[in-house]
Amino acid sequence: MARDEGGRGRDHKHEERDSEFVDRLVHINRVAKVVKGGRRFGFAALVVVGDQKGRVGFGHGKAREVPEAIRKATEAAKRGLVRVPLREGRTLHHDVNGRHGAGRVVLRAAPAGTGIIAGGPMRAVFESLGVHDVVAKSQGSSNPYNMIRATFDALGREDSPRSVAQRRNLKVSTIQSRRQGVEADASDS
Incomplete structure (x- = not known):
């Protein structure tokens, strides 16, 4: 018993x-x-x-x-x-491309409230990852195996400001301030 x-x-x-x-x-x-x-x-x-x-x-x-x-x-x-670094736990830090074989994907960070705009296999990856806002486009092969491997290739290229700062021997705040300046310049033009 x-x-x-x-x-x-x-x-x-x-x-x-x-x-x-x-x-x-x-x-x-x-x-x-x-x-x-x-x-x-x-x-x-x-x-x-x-x-x-x-x-x-x-x-x-x-x-x-x-x-x-x-x-x-x-x-x-x-x-x-x-492990994939996420910004504010809801989106990617930056836009990134990935490829595997004939499958190519483009992943773009999105503002809050956008939701997951992605097709089939990529949507499953983002929902499992915990991403809430992302825009993704599959180009080339629609084979689910190639799409998922291309998505993982893109996610593997994703960098957080902390890892970039560590690599360049800078402070995270320096990199973040540069990002704010670039975003401000883009909105002005």
């Missing part, structure tokens, strides 16, 4: 630890292998996982059954989480 309670407790803790992540199924691909007795179906799942606080990852899983493919993809996504 005590063993059952201990087992349930462990499972409950496992659920609590995993509950911090939000996972989104982006795409399922069904493939058929023709064999002597007919067709054998297999499934490939593409999943995006994030904590909605600046960490996000994606994974790919293949199996004979859909739930198993999703489970494998989710585990792969959790293993490959990356």
Whole structure:
């Protein structure tokens, strides 16, 4: 009896630890292998996982059954989480381009209240990441795998003022004041 309670407790803790992540199924691909007795179906799942606080990852899983493919993809996504710096916890610090293969994406920071303006797979990435305001455009390939990899390429190029200041041996306030000056000049012209 005590063993059952201990087992349930462990499972409950496992659920609590995993509950911090939000996972989104982006795409399922069904493939058929023709064999002597007919067709054998297999499934490939593409999943995006994030904590909605600046960490996000994606994974790919293949199996004979859909739930198993999703489970494998989710585990792969959790293993490959990356941290993305966000401005005020709601948008990107600067505009950035990304590419993977024939997939190209443009991500632009947006003012508060804009919302997530992005298509399909990119929307899943931003919702899992915790971004509230962003404008994104996919150019080139509409293949979900290439779009997601291009989006992650772009997010990997995202820099925060703190990391830029550290790299240049400057103060964060210096970089922020330069940014304010550039924004003011752009609005004047």
